Amino acid sequence: MKIARLGEPGQEIPVVIAADAAGVERTFDARPVTTRIDGGFLAGGGIAALGDAVARGDLPELAGAGALRIGSPLDRPNNVVCIGMNYAAHATESGALPPTIPVVFLKPNNTVAGPFDDSPIPPLSAKYDWEVELGVVIGREASYLGSVEEAAGAVAGYLIANDLSEREYQLPGAAGQWTKGKSLPKSTPLGPWLVPAAELDANKLRLRSWVNGAPRQDSSTADLIFDVPTLVHHLSQYMVLEPGDVILTGTPEGVALSGRFPYLQDGDVVELEITGLGRQRQKFFRAGPTGTTRQEA
Known part of the structure; x- marks a missing residue:
């Protein structure tokens, strides 16, 4: 279903x-x-x-x-909670050591977009990047959970996410901050579907991405440093997870930040796929100074 x-x-x-x-x-x-x-x-x-x-x-x-247009499977989520550098190879290509505890940050929920909507590149952006990620949807309130087994029971389902990131805004520099680099309009396409947790084994899902048809990322959730129950349990010790919250579990290697590929440009097309969760496609355009965000049907 x-x-x-x-x-x-x-x-x-x-x-x-x-x-x-x-x-x-x-x-x-x-x-x-x-x-x-x-x-x-x-x-x-x-x-x-x-x-x-x-x-x-x-x-x-x-x-x-x-x-009909396909929107995000969820009406606007309550919170979008993100995990950074949760694949060892991506941490390495980012110039960091794999973390020993989850790296956590938030995205505003108004960044959520449909999986096939046209996607704006910010007017002053030079380093806009793609990130295919497994998204976890929370189905019940979770706070101070006692075990990873209990945490697994809080998951309602799964979906695909693209955690679009502006690296020049995000990373250290004149005023680099993760929040600035992760909060841009329509920078969190979700979907096309929400698949119930009982119908999918999230431990061995293949994640892939392409830019203009050329392969970029190709990995598996088996390579996650911190798996889904571990993340839900960990987050519940620091925040109340509410039904409708979405956790983005991190992206594998193969992004532009690696230096192996160019950053996104006007007219580029990004496609993402996760086994059992379908496929996304976004065409990118340079937003004007008024923040124009056209949409692809």
């Missing part, structure tokens, strides 16, 4: 993509069960309710679904 939201920004329709009785994958309108895919939906057992509705045949097929 895949949970998605289709339609123009602010008008997205929640849907379930699932096989019908004949085994053909179809897109079903989820509005008989919920009008929102958010923290309240997740905390209230919404995923199980959708699964039951699909099994009973209670959801109508959504006519014309294939022609």
Whole structure:
């Protein structure tokens, strides 16, 4: 079962993509069960309710679904919590030692965009970079969890994220700060789907990225320094994780920061893929001084 939201920004329709009785994958309108895919939906057992509705045949097929824009699978997340340098090879290409405890930072939730929306490069940016990441969606409140086993139970599902980063803003220099480099408009495309945690083994998922069709990243979540339950447990010791929060688990090697590839330019196309979670595609454009952010249907 895949949970998605289709339609123009602010008008997205929640849907379930699932096989019908004949085994053909179809897109079903989820509005008989919920009008929102958010923290309240997740905390209230919404995923199980959708699964039951699909099994009973209670959801109508959504006519014309294939022609609709694909938005983020979640209505705006509560928090976007990010983990830095969680793959040893990426830490090395960044000029750092692999961390011994998770490196944590936050992105504003207003950076979230759809997985196929056109993506703006900031007007003064010279070092805009891509990062394919496994995104973890929290399904219940988690605070001071007692074990990694308990932490695993707080995960509602998974999705693809692109943690777009402006390296000149982010890294040390005249005023380099991670928050500045990670807070730019539409710099967190999510989706196309949210896949329930029970339906996916997050321990061995292949992550890949391409720029203009040329391979960039190719790794596996098996190479994570800190796996998903460890991250959820660790974060719960320092903050309250709420339903609808998204944790970005870090990116593998193969980004422009490595010095092996050019940074993103006007007209570039980035594609991302994670096994079982689908594929993203963003076309990049140089934003004007007014912050114009055109959108690809």
